[in-house]
Amino acid sequence: MSSSRASSSAVSLNAVSKSFGAIAALKATSLDIRPGELMTLLGPSGCGKTTLLNIVAGFLSADAGDVAIEGQRVNDVPTFQRQIGMMFQSYALFPHMTVEANVGYGLKMRGMPRADIHRRVQDALVLVKLQGLEARKPSQLSGGQQQRIALARALVIEPKVLLLDEPFSALDKSLRGSMQIELKDIQRKLGIATIFVTHDQSEALSLSDRLAVMSEGVIRQVGTPHEVYADPADRFVASFIGDVNVIPGVIESLDDGRATIRVGNGHVGASRTHLADAAPGTPVDVFVRPEQITLAAPREEIPLTGKVHASVFQGGHTDVLVDVGVEGMSTVLVRLAGPAHVARWAKGAPVGVVFAVDTVLAFPKSG
Numbered sequence: 001m002s003s004s005r006a007s008s009s010a011v012s013l014n015a016v017s018k019s020f021g022a023i024a025a026l027k028a029t030s031l032d033i034r035p036g037e038l039m040t041l042l043g044p045s046g047c048g049k050t051t052l053l054n055i056v057a058g059f060l061s062a063d064a065g066d067v068a069i070e071g072q073r074v075n076d077v078p079t080f081q082r083q084i085g086m087m088f089q090s091y092a093l094f095p096h097m098t099v100e101a102n103v104g105y106g107l108k109m110r111g112m113p114r115a116d117i118h119r120r121v122q123d124a125l126v127l128v129k130l131q132g133l134e135a136r137k138p139s140q141l142s143g144g145q146q147q148r149i150a151l152a153r154a155l156v157i158e159p160k161v162l163l164l165d166e167p168f169s170a171l172d173k174s175l176r177g178s179m180q181i182e183l184k185d186i187q188r189k190l191g192i193a194t195i196f197v198t199h200d201q202s203e204a205l206s207l208s209d210r211l212a213v214m215s216e217g218v219i220r221q222v223g224t225p226h227e228v229y230a231d232p233a234d235r236f237v238a239s240f241i242g243d244v245n246v247i248p249g250v251i252e253s254l255d256d257g258r259a260t261i262r263v264g265n266g267h268v269g270a271s272r273t274h275l276a277d278a279a280p281g282t283p284v285d286v287f288v289r290p291e292q293i294t295l296a297a298p299r300e301e302i303p304l305t306g307k308v309h310a311s312v313f314q315g316g317h318t319d320v321l322v323d324v325g326v327e328g329m330s331t332v333l334v335r336l337a338g339p340a341h342v343a344r345w346a347k348g349a350p351v352g353v354v355f356a357v358d359t360v361l362a363f364p365k366s367g
């Protein structure tokens with residue numbers, strides 16, 4: 001293996017496949033995780049996230065393809081020699097052991113002298129802000145504290161790679177939020193390459209340096225959170241990341257980079273990125289984010305109108321659902337910043353629906 005490649009990726013998967021009987025859990029998947037990067041695997045249940053993680057960890061062997069860690073092919077290297085730190089949804093602390101013994105377990109298994117273990121455990125506990133709790137048992141800790149201990153246990157071996165499989169899904173929302181921030185701080189401070197699995201898109205968008213969006217054993221797109229949100233590679237990614245309205249329309253005209261699409265009695269400009277070979281007259285689906293639409297009093301110049309179906313106060317913003325008279329489309333979700341909208345857009349009120357951006361995404365109609 002060449003050394004230039006060795007220095008460029010912390011983890012590298014090259015055409016890795018894995019099937020369980022007739023189920024192709026991972027299909028010729030390639031992915032590179034850069035040193036120090038937090039890469040999230042995001043996708044619906046059953047898309048192959050845990051399978052990919054288990055192959056990197058060495059719990060599963062790939063049917064085909066190669067896995068490398070820091071440039072070394074590890075296909076035949078057992079888990080305990082891969083120098084991997086792991087944390088899973090059920091953090092599986094040893095209930096009969098103290099915090100000290102739980103965190104130090106991996107070092108003890110590696111035969112490290114007691115004094116060194118003690119020092120490394122102390123460092124790890126400082127990192128997760130739980131120094132002083134060494135003598136407690138897991139049952140004497142809160143859920144968030146147990147999660148931190150599990151993180152300390154994963155980090156204490158000074159792994160080359162950290163693998164996290166839905167680590168916060170058992171925590172309530174506010175605790176999850178603070179653990180996410182803390183994990184990101186620790187991960188950045190240590191500069192440790194991390195693969196983080198979640199099916200929670202807001203977690204993925206807030207934590208990741210880059211994310212890989214998966215579906216049915218295939219990585220559909222790899223990019224920064226902003227790239228994946230603003231420039232999704234396909235319909236699946238566009239629908240999976242963030243809320244989106246899918247509004248039927250028809251291509252009216254095409255010029256160099258843009259298509260003009262008729263929606264209801266109005267028009268909207270769309271990028272041609274996903275409409276390469278489409279001709280005028282082609283039915284398409286226009287993908288519009290809720291924050292790309294605003295509401296106005298109905299006027300003749302506003303061709304798309306409707307009636308407010310519901311206005312939902314969300315604290316910092318208001319979600320307004322509008323019934324529009326477009327065939328094949330029930331309601332449009334509009335997200336308005338600020339609190340004053342609930343009173344203004346009451347149920348039943350007639351409204352004009354205005355696209356607040358010049359360019360939206362459109363995809364050829366599926367099926």
Ligand SMILES: Nc1ncnc2c1ncn2[C@@H]1O[C@H](COP(=O)(O)OP(=O)(O)OP(=O)(O)O)[C@@H](O)[C@H]1O
Pocket residue numbers: 020023024025043044045046047048049050051052199
């Ligand atoms: N040991 C196994 N035997 C048979 N099928 C399996 C096994 N492990 C996983 N699968 C199947 O492989 C596919 C991918 O599973 P995987 O656990 O990787 O999904 P996931 O993306 O982690 O899903 P989730 O979000 O629900 O955890 C699924 O169809 C699953 O049923």
Ligand SMILES: [Mg+2]
Pocket residue numbers: 049050051
């Ligand atoms: Mg899983």
